[in-house]
Amino acid sequence: DIDFLEAVFSDDALIITGRVIKRKRNDGISLPDKIEYKKQTKKQYLNNLSAAFKNNKYLKVTFDEIEVMRHPINKDFYGVTLHQGWTSDRYHDDGYVFLLWDFRDEAHPQIHVRTWQPDSYNKDGKGSQRIPKDEIFSLSDFDL
Numbered sequence: 586d587i588d589f590l591e592a593v594f595s596d597d598a599l600i601i602t603g604r605v606i607k608r609k610r611n612d613g614i615s616l617p618d619k620i621e622y623k624k625q626t627k628k629q630y631l632n633n634l635s636a637a638f639k640n641n642k643y644l645k646v647t648f649d650e651i652e653v654m655r656h657p658i659n660k661d662f663y664g665v666t667l668h669q670g671w672t673s674d675r676y677h678d679d680g681y682v683f684l685l686w687d688f689r690d691e692a693h694p695q696i697h698v699r700t701w702q703p704d705s706y707n708k709d710g711k712g713s714q715r716i717p718k719d720e721i722f723s724l725s726d727f728d729l
Contacts, residue, residue: 587635591627595687595695600630605678605703618706630699641673654724661689664724668704679704683722698727 594600602623608616625633638644650668665684671677685698700722705715 587631587638590631590634593694593696594627594631594699595697596627598627598630598696599698599700600625600627601700602630602633603680603701603703605706607707615707615710615712617708617710620703620706622702637673641675643672643674645672646670656724656729659729662687662724662729664727666721666723669701681716681721683726685724685727 602625604621606619606621608619610616647670648667649670650666652666654664654666656662656664663686665686667682667684668679669682670679680701680703683698683700684696687695687697702720702722703716705713707713
């Protein structure tokens with residue numbers, strides 16, 4: 586529901602998307618993956634999401650490992666970390682999404698931050714490894 590997402594993301598939201606680039610040498614030996622992050626405006630993110638909805642016949646998004654943390658000082662702010670699976674007829678990834686929610690206006694909550702990072706990747710050329718929990722974005726990574 587793009588209209589809902591348009592309303593829920595703040596106009597100046599920090600949105601970071603990413604993708605894992607698998608690399609191999611000419612002889613087929615795996616090299617460390619490269620993770621490419623991209624900062625997007627709300628408009629860019631929603632346009633890209635709309636294109637994904639339009640260009641895919643099939644799209645399934647799942648969420649698990651959901652953690653919610655209330656900010657210790659700014660009680661109207663919550664950090665939500667969740668594991669997301671994204672599968673379409675053209676693409677698949679698994680990663681962690683972090684959302685910084687602002688509930689100062691309970692009738693119109695806003696997302697100020699949305700990040701994505703892979704749940705695992707080949708960081709040393711020796712095979713895929715889960716990202717350590719302390720490297721997953723959380724509420725403590727952002728100043729309010």
